[in-house]
């Protein structure tokens with residue numbers, strides 16, 4: 001690592017990963033190199049055992065007692081597509097949070113599903129008292145981005161889930177950012193489809209993600225996105241109805257999931273509460289450090305992400321300067337979430353986004369504060 005590399009793009013993907021993650025991937029390739037569920041020899045059995053271990057750990061991490069209610073996909077985008085395409089039918093209506101990512105908005109658009117956007121405060125926090133007014137006779141699903149990837153606002157999932165269930169609606173939670181930042185319990189938080197991605201706060205490699213089904217969801221009513229070989233019921237052309245095979249056709253990403261397993265284990269060892277506190281403190285420090293500068297606008301929620309704009313300075317120029325002069329890596333623009341930027345009033349130019357991780361230090365944040373202030377001063381001086 002170059003000494004002055006400050007990675008603040010953890011909302012895109014976390015970096016660095018704990019060392020145990022790459023170690024686990026490498027060990028899986030050496031010792032668990034068979035195809036799980038596809039053979040009786042020892043390498044296939046070892047792969048099967050590893051797959052069960054990560055399934056069990058993933059389920060427990062999100063408060064489920066049933067490891068088979070986890071279905072792995074290659075990322076959360078695929079998990080969300082799987083649920084939307086498997087659950088919704090023409091004529092259905094859905095409610096979405098005002099902070100949704102295009103992982104939700106594009107499939108809804110492609111499927112021509114009618115939706116309404118839930119009312120919120122200026123920072124995107126949903127006004128839960130207004131939700132019931134938006135429910136229609138054909139509303140089937142409420143979709144909530146739990147922690148925004150733009151300003152870190154965290155939505156009150158548990159309360160929203162209660163309202164959903166009172167009206168016999170299903171709740172899909174996009175936990176791309178919150179998984180690994182905020183404790184989640186699929187049953188207590190009233191979630192029906194808990195979608196997650198492995199490569200952000202869970203510290204797995206890219207190519208991992210999935211969905212956990214709540215205990216009340218009738219999975220047989222959900223059409224699989226992909227059908228094919230599962231290693232089970234091979235005599236039939238029909239897709240198995242049972243979990244996890246119903247939604248897991250084709251060979252699984254065993255080495256990737258071994259990495260996810262190690263990432264989850266690392267979080268358990270660190271303590272999710274400690275990770276959460278560290279991240280919130282750093283974002284709070286960043287916010288405090290920048291908030292008095294008259295040329296810096298801050299878009300902040302309560303998660304581990306914060307966005308800014310600097311008056312008179314184009315976001316692209318700011319990002320290049322931050323990296324070239326201070327080694328600070330950020331992501332600028334719309335962050336695949338144009339709806340969130342419309343809600344915050346930052347569409348179409350977007351923002352400069354900072355996202356921390358347990359590997360981010362107070363010193364990194366201080367350098368970032370000083371760098372942003374310097375850029376703001378220089379932009380005032382017309383440099």
Ligand SMILES: Cc1ncc(COP(=O)(O)O)c(C=O)c1O
Nearest residue numbers: 075076077101103149174176197
């Ligand atoms: C809130 C949210 N949803 C969905 C996604 C898509 O994640 P992936 O690219 O891992 O599918 C992201 C990633 O940026 C995100 O922040």
